[in-house]
Amino acid sequence: MLKYANPTNFLALAARLIPWLAGAAALALAVGLYLTFFVAPDDYQQGASVKIMYLHVPAAWLGMMCYMVMTSAALGTLVWRHPLADAAQKAAAPLGAAFTLVCLVTGSMWGKPMWGTWWVWDARLTSVLVLFLIYLGLIGLWQTIEEPAQAARAAAILTLVGVVNIPIIKFSVDWWNTLHQSASVFRLGGPTIAPSMLWPLLIMALGFTLLFFALHLMAIRNEILSRRLRRLSITAAAAEDPEVAGEAAL
């Protein structure tokens, strides 16, 4: 782990991993979409609208998983002061926001024909909306504080405070009476979904997860390059060469 605290080592590792992760993600998503539309049966109650679930559920899982990745990175920033931890945290926030937005919108697309409404202030829906707002808050925080080390600490603290929302999302359907259905895959006693529907769902989730890791590595790589550019810009400015400093700051 410490070996990859060196940005050069990390960039070399990322360059090797990104094509494999992206290729595996594309393959898994292609197989998942084929199974979703040509193999998985319609639900006896939901009809064909259940096909939205093969998108909605993995997006929801990724929205939460991304936050746990950010929580680990926040600990890395505050406790171990790992040099790449805050870059990993900053890079993950827009991805988490994107997956959570997909979860919210696709859930709404399913809710309209099934529940008769686009939105209800149900505990599960509201807690996922809060997760989305926390992501936006973290992105805003990074953009507001100019000094990267200070921004990293503030974002890490906010991330650790916000992690309390993850178990609320997970158990909201058990703790309160909600319109949202309870867990049907990750539950004690095993999944309640028929294998013909479970496998496409798991393969889509695998595709989304691989896509997330590929995009996360790419975004961390961008963050490292951005910091390198900033450092060079400051060095040039310190050397009182406004032409070079101005170019780097563009």
Next chain:
Amino acid sequence: MKDYTFYIAAAYGFAALVVVTVIAKIMLDYRALRQKLTRFDNKERNR
């Protein structure tokens, strides 16, 4: 299937739009950063 076609197409279309936008943003940022670093290196070398 046809009763829900609009909702299914809208959900998958929206997800595709978001994913493509995120991928494009990251790749364009990467290209811009590489170009800036290359320009910076060239200027430093010519000093």
